[in-house]
Amino acid sequence: MGCLDEGHFNGELENELSIGLGEVGFDEERVAAIGDAVKLLLQGLGEDVNREGLRKTPLRVAKALLEGTRGYRQKVNEIVGDALFPEAGLDNNRIGHAGGAGGLVVVRDLDHFSYCESCLLPFQIKCHVGYVPSGKRVLGLSKLSRVTDVFAKRLQEPQRLADEVCLGLQQGIKPAGVAVILQCKHLHFPDIESIFLESNHQRWVNVIVSSGSGVFGNKNADVWTDFFGLLKFRDIDIENVRPRGSSDQCWCPSVSSLSAKVSSKIVPLNPAMVTAVSSILKSLGEDPMRKELAATPSQYLKWLLNFQSIDMDVKLNGTLSGGLNSLNSNLEVNSNNKQICSELNLPFWSQCEHHLLPFHGVVHIGYFLSEGFTCIGKSLLQSIVHFYGFKLQLQEQLTRQIAETISPLLGGNVIVVVEASHTCMISRGIEKIGSSTSTIAVLGHFSTDRAARAAFLQSIPTPTYCEGQ
Template identity: 55%
Template sequence: MTHLEARGTAMGALDEDHLATAAAAAAAIVAACECYEEEEHDIVEVGGGDGDGDGEAPADAMEPAVRALLLGLGEDARREGLRRTPKRVAKAFRDGTRGYRQKVKDIVQGALFPEVGVDKRTGSAGGTGGQVVVRDIDLFSYCESCLLPFSVQCHVGYVPSGGRVVGLSKLSRVADVFAKRLQNPQRLANEVCSALHGSIQPAGVAVALQCWHIPLPENLKCKSMQGWISTSHSSCSGVFEGENSSFWNDFSALLKLRGIDMERDNHSASISWCPLRSHEVPVCNGHHKKATTNGAISPKSMPAPSNMVSAVSSMLLSLGEDPIRKELVGTPLRYVQWLMKFRACNLDVKLNGFTLNNLSVYESPTGDAIGHRAIHSELHLPFCAQCEHHLLPFYGVVHIGYFVSGDGEVIDRSHFQALVHFYGCKLQVQERMTRQIAEAVYSVSRGGVIVVVEANHICMISRGIEKLRSSTATIAVLGQFLTDPSAKALFLQNILDATGLAA
């Protein structure tokens, strides 16, 4: 292998000054959050379907750091929906970085089997030069630049040697070891390739990755994975190396049978991979500054409180990472800036003269005319929110249908979009958001309201659950839609028809 460097299993020790500073920051976070400790200890842990109640290692800086982040977002970490969030987030990060605690040799050991095959002089098969490719291995990793998960579809090929083949599941498990670390796509491809080459001693290894990174909230599209930042990366060793390698050509051809067009070295620069780095300008010593418009900082950026940045640094230390590693410099700041997009606020939003705030605005109208009227609807209103249980984004579309009573008003689409943004751009759960939107519209329309929210939850695909194609739909029905099944069916059919046209 001429261009691959295996990553060491143990990181270099932190210098004493930095370690002392980070430890002091972690201690300050613990002290700032100790008022919540007694209440947290009263929670009885019960194993649940989502795995949140499993036994955990003794508490460290992770959970107090998450509490500090919640406080920085203006939230009350003691309210019901957030009481166990620090434990859930810590568990998700530990699970997502378990690869640091795993060794490739423990996986591959005992998984090599004799499979001699035909003699090389008459062909290649079995353990004598026949290529083996495992395609479509779904993985998830954490982006080392912003700590948000990214999706990976991995394809691994190798050419056996010495009359031995490896159990096929081991290829996937080795890839997962390196995916479950803070990563960037090209290094992930290199490390998987290097580890397989060193552990099974084949004639060569090829690794191809297709990766998708969630974009900034304002760039998310309605459909699953649409609008995500995608890139392809590859790495190879042994007989796959060289521009005219027939083994690489065979590898590419076998991927094309699955509709995957993978070119060698088809990848973009790492700085454009993470959307939170795409607007940064590189300066000296590996640091970055914000891109400017006519010399001014973009108005969308907001200052990140230093105590929140320190909290994220202590989380990295708790995971066994080195916050001053070159690739992680700036990561705590970027993660906090992402979270600050979902900061709790008490700003009021006006909807056709009605002022909305964080309190429920539902008011039962004095009368509700049942006469048949046209259904007003606004479909495919995009949103991005942050799950308050795991501090991971969920995104999708909102469909709103409503009747207007005698004293109600037709609402403009721009007002609906502002309403969806108001209730979505904060720590949320989908069920509550659906109800809040329905109640707000009902208070204005005074007739009947139906709200359908379709969303993809990153927490469903990145923290051990890994249900790639799952999505969640919620519905809220008020007023006339409760008593008129035909109106409800008509609105749902309108969503179906509009979705078909948009496909």
């Protein structure tokens, strides 16, 4: 709260507001520059940039990044424009506040997303904005969302985003005060090395931040009590808002996990790939030398390198023989080959090869155990899921590959269901928050036995993969 306390901030924002590069649209030069950098990153992952699935990925990534950071090329004043409307406020002979003269207006539960400046992954935002009108003018309600979007569509950190939205509205509509509360949620993507060790990986990092100006400038002001009073039933109160001072500690999980490991293991990065990420930042309209962006290329690359193209067969063969051996002590022979064995809710993490954005969720595996075969241990199935997850993928292909790999180990009758959230469905053009994708592969008996499929689908519990969404 009290973002106007910091004098330097004002100038910074003014400056940023005027960066605007004319009309929003795709500047061919930027698209080409980002596309070239993405091509280099793909090559760095060991990929063939000319294979059909990847051929247009650089172009797709470039357009998505420019669209997702279009806020650099937008101005608050152009958005607010003529959307201030007359509203009389109370008759002079009455005591109090209402309408266009002091009547608090709060718009709640606006869904947005932004890009984390530390790792370049999108993060989700539930935004609540309030303002106190003055001068017998009220703002068109949708503009509160549009102004938020101007600042969200940049590389951001939650507190800075809240401060910028607050200041942008304060300067743009000059009300008696503005308050902003953001509930932010950052995907916590595990490293391929650590995922085999952690059994309870935390999928999300959550933080709540606030900012206030004018009558909201003092965090103890009465009007904050009114604002919080209107946000009840949302697990928000003054106690769980992150104090401003603590923002020195970066919320991004890639920063904390990187620093934790950097002492034990230095990851050598390809300098050409580092330069490529810096050039992307520049093409988006950012200054790669800005303090908060200095480590971004290495953090982004460390994450991206989880998806290096490797010879899966070689890696898997080692695991499979090892995994099967280790099962000998733990065999469960199932004599009734009509019973469905299953492993449900195996988490997975992957990377969409069309957009270079994560998708993640759970895999459910079912099988009829044929004579002469033994159940596979959960940990081996989980390893197979991770091996196929940590590469540039399509969900359809991931599903098929898992099914093809486990099928010969189990006698040929398997069903694999993958349920996933795709970041590209949230952060790109269509912005469909809350949607999820299911894919199915059925082999052997399962391809002809509707009742068996139905029984298996029925056994899948309420989805948990999007928990915290």
